[in-house]
Every structure is written in C-alpha cells, then in structure tokens.
Amino acid sequence: MGHQMFLCKVQVRKRHQMLELIINVVNLIGKRGLGSRGSQSEAAYMLKDDTVDHGNFLEMIVLLSKYDFCLKEDLTICIKNSKKLHQSGSRGGRGFLVTFLSKATINNIIKTIQHIMKTTIASQVQESGMFSVQIDTTQDITSQDQCSVIIRYVTDIVHEKLVALIQCESSTGQYFVKVVSEVLANMNLDLKQCIGNSTDGASNMQGKYKGFSTHLSEKSPHQIHVCCYSLIHNLILEDTTQSVLESGSFFFRSSIILQFLSESYQRMSIWEKEKKDPKHRRLAPIGETRWWPKDSALNKFFRLPHQSQNIYRQVAWTS
Structure with a gap:
C-alpha cells in the first residue's frame, strides 16, 4: 500500500513538472506574439514525424523532450497511447486520453x-x-x-x-x-x-x-x-502638407521614386549595394493617412543622420 502511494506521488510530481513546462512554453509563445497551433498534423500519434509542421507549441514540446528525460518519457507514452487509439479506429471520448498537449489544454x-x-x-x-x-x-x-x-x-x-x-x-x-x-x-x-x-x-x-x-x-x-492628441497632431500635419503645393509635390515625387525602386528586384539590388547604412537599407512606403510613415520613409530614402533629422523636420514644417 505504501509503495503504491509512493508511486502515485511520483506520478503526480511528474505531471506537475510537465504542466509547469507546458505553461512556460505557452507563456513564451504569447510573449513572442506567435500562434500556438498549426493548421494540421496536431495529433499526438504524429509527433514522431519530423517531416510535418505540428505548430509552434508542439514543435517546442518535441524539441524540449530531446533534452528533458521526464518530458521525453511522458511524450513517448502519449504517442504510444494515441497511436493505439488511432489504429483501433475508436475516437474514445472527452478525457479518454489525457496528454496535456491538446488545444483544450492550451486554451485553458x-x-x-x-x-x-x-x-x-x-x-x-x-x-x-x-x-x-x-x-x-x-x-x-x-x-x-x-x-x-x-x-x-x-x-x-x-x-x-x-x-x-x-x-x-x-x-x-x-x-x-x-x-x-x-x-x-x-x-x-x-x-x-x-x-x-x-x-x-x-x-x-x-x-x-x-x-x-x-x-x-x-x-x-x-x-x-x-x-486623442496623436490623432489631432496627425490631422494637422496632413492638412499642412496637403495645402502647400511644394510639400504635396515633394511627397508625390518621393512616392513615385520609392515605388519605382521597389517594383524591381534588380533596382532594389543596386539600391542595397550602394546603401551605406544597413539599418536603412530596406525602403518603406510613404503612408497616406499617417505622418510617421512619411518621416520614416524619407529618413531611410535620404539616409539622414541623427543630427540632421531636426533640420529635416523644420524644413517639412515650413514647406
């Protein structure tokens, strides 16, 4: 009786450790802003197949099982039981096979x-x-x-x-x-x-x-x-840049040039080769409804150093 209780406690402790690891994986996926599930191949009996995409959550579990003996043991048992159930043709029932790896567990x-x-x-x-x-x-x-x-x-x-x-x-x-x-x-x-x-x-x-x-x-x-003050500020800048002919012409011509470069991989290759600053190598489109995309796009296009940005903004305000 005492031996059975000991084995039961060991099993409960292992389940707690596995659940703690799963919670940490879900936390990491949320922190990185990733999707947890794949579009297919999420069944436990398929986890041995490395040629398919199981989704971020299951892929992380499989990876960690290579370095965690307890997780590997539990995962092996889950795969074995799931394969048996699948081969028998039975769908079991709710709670029939507890793996802690289902979408229900993730959602909970x-x-x-x-x-x-x-x-x-x-x-x-x-x-x-x-x-x-x-x-x-x-x-x-x-x-x-x-x-x-x-x-x-x-x-x-x-x-x-x-x-x-x-x-x-x-x-x-x-x-x-x-x-x-x-x-x-x-x-x-x-x-x-x-x-x-x-x-x-x-x-x-x-x-x-x-x-x-x-x-x-x-x-x-x-x-x-x-x-929203940001909205008011954006509307003021938009109205200002649209009402001044020189400013409107400047943004229109800049937009055409950026589009001309972006439409050809050959032209973009030349642009990236000639660009000195790797941070501003990728061009950004000039937005129509927000001011900050205009600022970002022009800074990348003209490769303005930090000390020149204030001058550029003063020119934009007074144009």
Whole structure:
C-alpha cells in the first residue's frame, strides 16, 4: 500500500513538472506574439514525424523532450497511447486520453493567465481609486471590426493596459458604452470611478447627442472627454502638407521614386549595394493617412543622420 502511494506521488510530481513546462512554453509563445497551433498534423500519434509542421507549441514540446528525460518519457507514452487509439479506429471520448498537449489544454492555460492578469490590473485600479478608458476600432484581415478597450490609471507610475478586444456588433456610441460597461463589470470595477475617456474624432465617439462620450457621461457624470492628441497632431500635419503645393509635390515625387525602386528586384539590388547604412537599407512606403510613415520613409530614402533629422523636420514644417 505504501509503495503504491509512493508511486502515485511520483506520478503526480511528474505531471506537475510537465504542466509547469507546458505553461512556460505557452507563456513564451504569447510573449513572442506567435500562434500556438498549426493548421494540421496536431495529433499526438504524429509527433514522431519530423517531416510535418505540428505548430509552434508542439514543435517546442518535441524539441524540449530531446533534452528533458521526464518530458521525453511522458511524450513517448502519449504517442504510444494515441497511436493505439488511432489504429483501433475508436475516437474514445472527452478525457479518454489525457496528454496535456491538446488545444483544450492550451486554451485553458491562456484563459487562466488572462484571468490572473485581469485580476492583478483590477486590484491596482481599485487601489488607485480612479481610471480613464481609451477605445478604438479597427478592421482585421477578415473585415471584422474589433474594438480595443484600454484602461489608464496611476500607481507609482502611469499604466496603460489593454483589457479586452471585442468583435463589434454595432458602431453606435450607446453600443460602445455597453461594451465598456460589460468589460469593467467582469473585472469588478465601478464605472463611476471612470474620470475620463479618450477616443478619435468620429461622430459615434464624440457626437454631442449620441456619441460614446455623451452616453458615458450618463453613467459617470464626472468623467471628461479628451480627443486623442496623436490623432489631432496627425490631422494637422496632413492638412499642412496637403495645402502647400511644394510639400504635396515633394511627397508625390518621393512616392513615385520609392515605388519605382521597389517594383524591381534588380533596382532594389543596386539600391542595397550602394546603401551605406544597413539599418536603412530596406525602403518603406510613404503612408497616406499617417505622418510617421512619411518621416520614416524619407529618413531611410535620404539616409539622414541623427543630427540632421531636426533640420529635416523644420524644413517639412515650413514647406
């Protein structure tokens, strides 16, 4: 009986070690901003096949198993049991084969990390006693509109934390207030402690009657609206550069030259060969709606040294 208990404790300890390693791998993948799963070949019985892509998570597990005896032993058992199940033609059932390597395990770990992070942020916000919110929407590659919710608060330093990314079902100011209210309620934060909000200049955000800020004031009367200063700065620069003929002509001609070089690998090869600064070897397009891509593209194109950048900016302002 005592021997069986000892073996059971050893097995539990090994499982704890394997789960800790898996959590560290998921943390690393998240830190590097990588996808965890592959598009196919994720079954445990296929992990011995080095010719297929198993996805970042499983590939890291397989790599680490080459240097960790306990992980290698557990992985071998998982592959063996999975192969048996596959050859028998049985699909088993939920929890029939516990490997800790399934997508369900990854998702549960991610959700747990998310919960811990949100709890920590909520604790800091409650200690601070007040906060402001920032929201903005953007379309992803599938043309779905997503709303990011950011909380800004102060402890010993200023914090800006992304706490939610919501797929939008509407674009009205009232809908965005509902989204923010639900996000804060899930974090046990009182909306009345919100003292400000920051958005872009769209009518659904700062409209006088139906804007997000107006509806938010009904639930948090003391909050004030602050338009995004970066957006205002960008709009000023855009209007300035478009209204001056010399400036507009300069950016137009520069854009044509950059496009001319970028469209041919032969011309790009000559450009890279002649370029002295390896940091500015790759050309960047001149953006139409943001100022910083223009600044970045022209600095790379003209290879301006650091001390000359202030002169360039003064010329751009006065042109």
